[in-house]
Amino acid sequence: MPKSVRKAVIPAAGLGTRFLPFSKAVPKEMLPVIDRPVIQYIIEEAVDAGIEDILIITSRHKKVMEDHFDRHTELEAVLAGKGKTAEADEVRALSELADIHFVRQGEALGLGHAIGTAKNHVGDEPFVVLLGDDIMLNSVLKGMIASYEEHQSSVVALMEVPKENISSYGCAAIEPVVASGGSATSSNLVQVTDLVEKPAVDVAPSNLAIMGRYLFTPSIFDEIERTKPGVGAEIQITDAMLSLLGSQTMYGYTFSEGRYDTGMKIDYLRAVVDFALDREDLAPEFRQILLAAVKREGLA
Numbered sequence: 001m002p003k004s005v006r007k008a009v010i011p012a013a014g015l016g017t018r019f020l021p022f023s024k025a026v027p028k029e030m031l032p033v034i035d036r037p038v039i040q041y042i043i044e045e046a047v048d049a050g051i052e053d054i055l056i057i058t059s060r061h062k063k064v065m066e067d068h069f070d071r072h073t074e075l076e077a078v079l080a081g082k083g084k085t086a087e088a089d090e091v092r093a094l095s096e097l098a099d100i101h102f103v104r105q106g107e108a109l110g111l112g113h114a115i116g117t118a119k120n121h122v123g124d125e126p127f128v129v130l131l132g133d134d135i136m137l138n139s140v141l142k143g144m145i146a147s148y149e150e151h152q153s154s155v156v157a158l159m160e161v162p163k164e165n166i167s168s169y170g171c172a173a174i175e176p177v178v179a180s181g182g183s184a185t186s187s188n189l190v191q192v193t194d195l196v197e198k199p200a201v202d203v204a205p206s207n208l209a210i211m212g213r214y215l216f217t218p219s220i221f222d223e224i225e226r227t228k229p230g231v232g233a234e235i236q237i238t239d240a241m242l243s244l245l246g247s248q249t250m251y252g253y254t255f256s257e258g259r260y261d262t263g264m265k266i267d268y269l270r271a272v273v274d275f276a277l278d279r280e281d282l283a284p285e286f287r288q289i290l291l292a293a294v295k296r297e298g299l300a
């Protein structure tokens, strides 16, 4: 009986240099998309996919993330006293979302190293990784977990990007998954055959980029320990995954929209617009604001 996927790891230790000056004193994971921080969307996505236990890899100056998911009894009492029961419940619910733990990555040695610090906590179980910058309007996590339940192998989320942008990502070469009858299956699952972290455009094996969702078996930890620093002199998770390819089938879970890298200013703006349009309480009024801006700017 395969173990079910109960645990998630969220690397959130980066300095956020692409979002200065905001990220000088406030972690970029606390950037608000409307009324909640980026990290909350990520945790809610994990919980929605059935995850019960979450380990956030953090670093110095990020304690505010811990506060966000802790009880705030004084605030709850003030809200309750004013009859704001719904708000009080919402504040308390944040501390009850999941079993949330924190561990520090003492040195910024790369994403692979950050994930490696989760080894003891994860133990001998499959687990998912959600990158602390990437939020999804339509989550692929449930589909990735379903794929694991069927195949008991690693899965990575992949999305096509314009070829000229591929050097900002991990890049995957793939082939179709062939069903037992010999024909290619029609789902969004593909088989990963090669991986390169941030390749130059002219040598990239495809325009399929690794997006911030992974599902690993615990064997990834041995590969991380063996992985030498790669691009940017950092221990890259993509390199550890490439070694894993030698001993395990790895699936790619392809999707085409609804992912936002909130660590990039322009994608952050896109996230705010799309998430606001997805909110019933805000969308009608916000649409009018967008319409007025489009007219004013002569865009339509």
Ligand code: G1P
Binding pocket: 111, 131, 134, 168, 169, 170, 171, 197, 198, 209, 210, 211, 212, 236, 237, 238, 261
């Ligand atoms: C990291 C990974 C890269 C992946 C990207 C997705 O890069 O190393 O493989 O494609 O996240 O956001 P980073 O954005 O940290 O440079």
